[in-house]
Amino acid sequence: MSGPGPIEFGLVVLIMAAAIRAHVAQATFAAALGFIAYGLLLGLVWVRLGTVDVALTAATVGAMTGVLLLSAATRMRAGERAAILERPGPALRGLIAVLCIAVSAAIALVVLMPADPAPTLAPAAAANNLHATGVGNPVTAVLMAYRAIDTLLVNVVLLIAVVAVWSMAPDSLWGGRPGPTPVRQDNEALTFLARLLPPIAVGVGIYLLWNDINEPGGAFQGGAILAAMWILARMAGLVDAPAIGRLSLRLALVSGPVVFLTAGFAGFALAEGFLAYPSGWERPVIIVINSAMTLTVAVTLAMLLEGPPTRPPSPPLAGMPTAQDAKRGER
Amino acid sequence: MSPVMAAPEGLLLVLAIFGPVLGIPLLLVLGGRQAERIGLVLLALGLGVAIAIATTVIRRGDALEYVLGGWAPPLGVLLRADGLSIVMLATTAVVIGAAGLYARSDFGVPRGMPETRAPLVFWTLLLTVWAGLNAVFLASDLFTLFVALELLTLGAVPLVSLSGRAEALTAALRYLLFSLLGSALFLLGVALLYGSYGTLDIALLAERVRVEPATQLAAALMTVGLLTKTALFPLHIWLPAAHAGAPAAASALISGLVVKGSFVLIIRVWVDALPGVATPMAAQLLAALGAAAILVGSALALRQARLKMLIAYSTVAQVGYLFLAFPLASATQLGTAAWTGGILQAVSHALAKASMCLAAGLITKAIGHDRILDMGSIGRVMPTTVFAFGLAGFTLMGLPPSGGFVAKWLLLRAAIEGAQWWWVLVIVSGGLLTGGYLFRVLSRALAQSDEPPGLRSPLDRRGERLVLGLALLSIGVGLVPLASLSIVHIGRGL
Secondary structure, three states, X not given: OOOOOHHHHHHHHHHHXXXXXXXXXXXXXXXHHHHHHHHHHHHHHHHHOOOHHHHHHHHHHHHHHHHHHXXXXXXXXXXXXXXXXXXXXXXXXXXXXXXXXXXXXXXXXXXXXXXXXXXXXXXXXXXXXXXXXOOOOHXXXXXXXXXXXXXXHHHHHHHHHHHHHHOOOOHHHOOOOXXXXXXXXXXXXXXXXXXXXXXXXXXXXHHHHHHOOOOOOOHHHHHHHHHHHHHHHHHOOOOOXXXXXXXXXXXXXXXXXXXXXXXXXXXXXXXXXXXXXXXXXHHHHHHHHHHHHHHXXXXXXXXXXXXXXXXXXXXXXXXXXXXXXXXXXXX | OOOOOOOOOHHHHHHHHHHHHHHHHHHHHHOHHHXXXXXXXXXXXXXXXXXXXXXXXXXXOOOEEEEHHHOOXXXXXXXXXXXXXXXXXXXXXXHHHHHHHHHHHHHOOOOOOOOOHHHXXXXXXXXXXXXXXXXXXXXXXXXXXXXXXXXXXXXXHHHHOOOOOHHHHHHHHHHHHHHHHHHHHHHHHHHHHHHHHOOOEHHHHHXXXXXXXXXXXXXXXXXXXXXXXXXXXXXXXXXXXXXXXXXXXXXXXXXXXXXXXHHHHHHHHHHHHOOOOOOHHHHHHHHHHHHHHHHHHHHHHHOOOEHHHHHHHHHHHHHHHHOOHHHHHHHOOOHHHHHHHHHHHHHHHHHHHHHHHHHHHHHHHHHOOOEHHHOOOHHHHOHHHHHHHHHHHHHHHOOOOOHHHHHHHHHHHHHHHOOOHHHHHHHHHHHHHHHHHHHHHHHHHOOOOOOOOOOOOOOOHHHHHHHHHHHHHHHHHHHOOHHHHHHHHOOOOO
């Protein structure tokens, strides 16, 4: 590996600038923009370090938090002035800054004098055991085989995040649709893109999911692209958010954890135990789990961006509106 | 590193974590109409699993381990139930069970009614908190523990804002921010440790660990992160507000259990994963913060006008006792006794505080407020509740024969034998202050002069029995023979 070149130095300067911009900006909106730039630049760093899987994840996480932050900043504009007045005083802000700098400096110090050579599990994960996992991408092997429990639990965390967001809804709106009522946009370019891109993106998403077996990709990245397409179609007013009480939405949300858990428990009967896959069947099992997780990630991210329900359920207070409800939405 | 076969009892460890997890999709798909029934069935099964794990570990006299997916550490992840795990698993099952049964009156779902917000969210989050706690007690890999902490946090935070009121949302948001800061610091430490040792398995780390700057920094970051989640003074400032607006059952979970999850992780980091890294000075500092928590928390509890806030500050104080074990365990011959005391304090406080939080909930429901001054003579209309509150108070004060007495007595003895007399002063004055603020409540509740406040709703008899049951358990822990308490050390090489 060669030493740092001009690109690396440039990236470091830009990242520092974006980070400082995000911190010193007075308006929330400007701070959010600074943070988005910071996230994207960080994605580039991962590319330069040769970790495409991390770069993809960082980019998708950055994009998603970016959308969330921007929409939150837009909503908070009205109260911006009052919020600025409530900010902590210079003394507290200074203390926080000193603490942050101290922690960063300490970490930089110990990272710059690492054990030589730094111990790693990479060879064990990548070569010695990879054949037994049935996949060719060591990152997938870590996520789906060696440390499958972490992936499974994180999937549950995502699910709970949606429940947490929904829990902010007023009681009367429970079971209703989240987000604004769709308005067809006159913007022809947006409508055109929203019609053109989703089929392509679905292909890309499935490719990322499939590719993951041997090359960088995965359920999270695939799901994020699908969610992005949802947002595009939603912005163009072509679709409406599903009511949060809808059975199909609930099923899509839980599909990842349910399939993963089923495969996990099936391991007791068919393989060596929980989260072990039957010998020779590792690859198809992992593909099935990953597909379900892609669906969960896509729906989860879309519902996180939609927010809590804002419109009352129809018919009012029905527990699980179904077909009738769907028809109303299409009108 | 070939795949390893796993013990058959390992199924129990998997069920302890993934039993509650299974309930979450079930609730979301079958809908809130089934929430209560699904929740109660899982509570019963979970209690059974916790008991089965405990008896298995005690019978074997050694930790129960289960290799996930056949991938042994360092590549894979191990679940491990030792003495500390089984005690916390059992306490959790009991307190979660009581909170669930209590919540039937607040978040029950009458047959034939449509799904509503609060019951579905409450039962889902109850199962989430439970799964998160059990994962915290059973995982023996630092990254898996991080994920478990996240699950725990994400389950606990929305419970605080379940009422939907503005101040509850503010408190929940503050709790979330503090907790995320804690998570971030913990994760930074985990990353540093992986960079130094190439493993995150606790047992392997303990073999490889060296005292060097990167490890010390990792330990410091992880400790501060976990202290934030444990609400140790001065990082407690999120806790009182979080309790003020939370439903009674949620308060019982957070005060009783959630803060204990991160406390157990501090023991895992200091004792199990990184033995010898923390200096005696660091242990003294930790206990000094604990002492400050005891004194400041109790003093603030004395000044509260509302019962819920008094209980919240009491938690701030009682959390302080947990940290007295750290310097005492390393400095004396009675190290194991100090740990027994600390862990017993965690258990008996969980039971007693859950009882108190639920009792406060019953009182609030019955008279429509929780202002201590206006509670005159409530003992005459709610004798069982007030009696249970008093019993639970025995444990907090450390009066015999309660669990809190044995815990504090073990700590006291370790402090005396270890010639660290300053902790004796803290323990004794903490007990007196606790007596002071509990007396404030009980003297109002048992006042003879006042007209008893009118009841707004009929008494919740089931709730009263639960509160009394928890309080009696917190006393009963103190009656367990001291020799049997050594089960907390099974499989821990102490």
